[in-house]
Amino acid sequence: MKIKIHRGTHQIGGSAIEISTESTRIILDFGNELSLDEKYIPINLDIDSVTKGIPDCDGIVISHYHMDHLGQLTTALPEIPLYMGELSKEVAMISAEYQDKNLYLRLLGANTFRGGEAFTIGDIRIRPLVIDHSAADSYMFVIEAEGKRVLYTGDFRMHGLRHHILDQLVNTYVGEIDVLITEGTSLSRDADKYISEATVLDDISSYIQDGKYVFIMCSSTNIDRIMGIWQNMPTDKVLICDAYQKRILDTVINNVYYESSLYRRHDNPLVLSKGPYPKYYMDHGFVSLVRGTENFISQIKEFPKDDVRIIYSMWTGYIEENLPLKNLLNTYPSYICHASGHVSKTDLLKFIDLVNPDVIIPVHTDSPEKLEELIPERNVYIINDNEPFIL
Incomplete structure (x- = not known):
């Protein structure tokens, strides 16, 4: 199994994570870049056989409906299948109908999945798990292929209204993990504990x-x-x-x-x-x-x-x-009066201990090295965009 993060190793938002085997290639999330700088010009994803050329991708799997996770879907080749949670798709289509007709049309044909029910794309098995985030029907994914297991968290938190279900999900569905790909939004923020x-x-x-x-x-x-x-x-x-x-x-x-x-x-x-x-x-x-x-x-x-x-x-x-x-x-x-949609640094470390992965790859963060500093005893692997990681 090979992991290639096309975008998100050193920035918050704009995520696009490729998982591939000898016969199957999928992308997890396909989002817009985020910036508060009015002069900043976002860059579209540019991926061979996904956004250009002859299609060679078996599916794009979306964790939730925020635009920094699905906003680039209109740049993906139309032949590539999409996969989303059922409710997440419905909410995304309402927003897109008002704001982006092309995205609405792209979402119309998306396949849907439900929490806990595994599905396969080629030889890759994907089990979506409903987690707590500031978007309804958000998911993390257990990815299994070629004898390896990867957990991708998407965006999540442990101070939301569903905080109590995470331990049960991990104990029931996750098991041993070779690689944890985790969001690290809070790593560059001063606040440690978040208001619930x-x-x-x-x-x-x-x-x-x-x-x-x-x-x-x-x-x-x-x-x-x-x-x-x-x-x-x-x-x-x-x-x-x-x-x-x-x-x-x-x-x-x-x-x-x-x-x-x-x-x-x-x-x-x-x-x-x-x-x-x-x-x-x-x-x-x-x-x-x-x-x-x-x-x-x-x-x-x-x-x-x-x-x-x-x-x-x-x-x-x-x-x-x-x-x-x-x-x-x-x-x-x-x-x-606001509560963040992202896991705090303290809770992230608790989650890592709970999952106990062999390797940790931080994404959705502009400070991945801070995770390495927080847990020097663990194997935190800092990679750059488009740099392959082979299991």
Whole structure:
């Protein structure tokens, strides 16, 4: 078995990891590059027989629907099959329908899989395992071929609402691992321990009590966050959203393949707002899911400042690149309350001890050498993009 990481050995986002045998070649994730620099021009993936030339790839397997893991699918040759989780595909298609029609068309024909159910591509056996991330229906993969076993984590965390299932998944499905390919987003960040998702939801619930008109800014596809907010709403308030957000939530709630107590429909109504907020809610107050766009920012500014509370529940790095949003948060009563979608350094080391692999390859990080410094007793293998690793 051979591993070649086309992108992601020294950067966060834009992942593309090739696993190949004598007869089969697959790619794990196929994402866009990320950058907060407005002048930065992202580079498309350029892979022989995958993005150009005669097709020679048996499948692209996507871990979750974030664009830094699937955004490059429109550059892949159309003959190459795609594989995604069932719910992940549905959510990705809704987002793509609004933002990228070409990606929507590419996703239409994607094959789907379900957590725990192994499938094969050529002579490579893949078992997807549902894990906790800031995207619903996220997976890590156990890859088996030619007598070797590889675990690819995708993006994951151990401080989310499903933190308790990881030990069980590892003990039941993972077994002995030759190579662990793990995300290392947190390796370059100062914070060691992260605030938990449960704590964030508790804080948001208390902040909601503090204002008449509460606007919550969070990713429209951070389903655990939104459902947690909805299920803990005060009985005297309703949750309002736009058609795009409601469509995503309805898709999650009505998905028959992804069973989760977190995604049950709540008795508290979800109100669709297509224009001005109805008079009843103007009189009695509400909680509204919004995004940091000019349209939403202008709507918020129409409300009396003393009656408004803004809860910002996303990565704070986005604020610096959005001046209108930054000014809004500095002007109106605002709270920042967020839990990362990525595993902390401390939890990553616990996970490595749990899996106990022979070799560890860090990806999705701009500081892979820091993992080597944290666990000098283990075999951490630092490689460069497009450098082959042969098991």
